[in-house]
Amino acid sequence: MSAYTPSSSVIAARRALAEQLRDLRRDAGITGRELSARCGWHPAKTSRIQDGKAAPSDADIRAWCQACGVPERAENLIAASRVVDSMYVEWRRLEKTGLRQAQESVLDLYRRTRHFRVYAHRVVPGMLQTREYTRAVLTAVQRARGTEDDVDAALDSRMDRQAMLHRSRRRTFAVLIEESVLHTSVADTETMAGQLGNLIEFSTRPAVSLGIIPFHAGRRRSPAEDFYMFDDVQTSVELVSGYLRLTQPHEIGAYAQAFSDYSDMALFGPDARRRLASALKRYR
Known part of the structure; x- marks a missing residue:
């Protein structure tokens, strides 16, 4: 793909x-x-x-x-x-009135979902981002795509959605992050340090399974685009050009298999936190 x-x-x-x-x-x-x-x-x-x-x-x-x-x-x-x-929706169509529209367009889907599976190889997933990290990411997106500058409104919308997700004890989060993401400076040193510290804290929560896929992991498949799985109902894939929504069972099954394969490569618990702490030293 x-x-x-x-x-x-x-x-x-x-x-x-x-x-x-x-x-x-x-x-x-x-x-x-x-x-x-x-x-x-x-x-x-x-x-x-x-x-x-x-x-x-x-x-x-x-x-x-x-x-x-x-x-x-x-x-x-x-x-x-x-x-x-x-x-399939192009970013320019989804964000034609600004970034806030894209944030709010998926709110109902997030509300309905009880089990999230997320794979990320570009940036930390939105549901685990700090406010400062999110601001840096949204600002970079706004400048790159030349959309209306509504970063503050989009940021508030993202943070409200994140708070809604983590208030409920009925939701679980399985998140896989490539180790390269931890060393990709999308913001200043202080913001990156705060984000990595936040990931360490999230990794200790009962509802969160956080895996770090180490550099040079033995791979049976090449890295995919960042994708989000919402229960077994929908998989959303973030492409360079747009946003892909997949709902057919065989499509969802293919991404479930990819997530399982990546999970086999990942480090969890104390091992994952050691990788996070090692990356954190760089920013401190």
């Missing part, structure tokens, strides 16, 4: 929708050129849609079904198209 493109699952879902539309045209006994004429658009558009290279709008699907004489099929196909659209 590339960090720069939507997952193969999204591509496969788009192709499956395209194949259904192509089958409707064939069942109607009309050519792509004839369908284009009935819909009032260029034949190249028909080719792009039925080859899965262009996502059809709701209006396109209705026109397609009408041209094929099966208007009753439109709503189900529109619903399927919207599921595909919801799987």
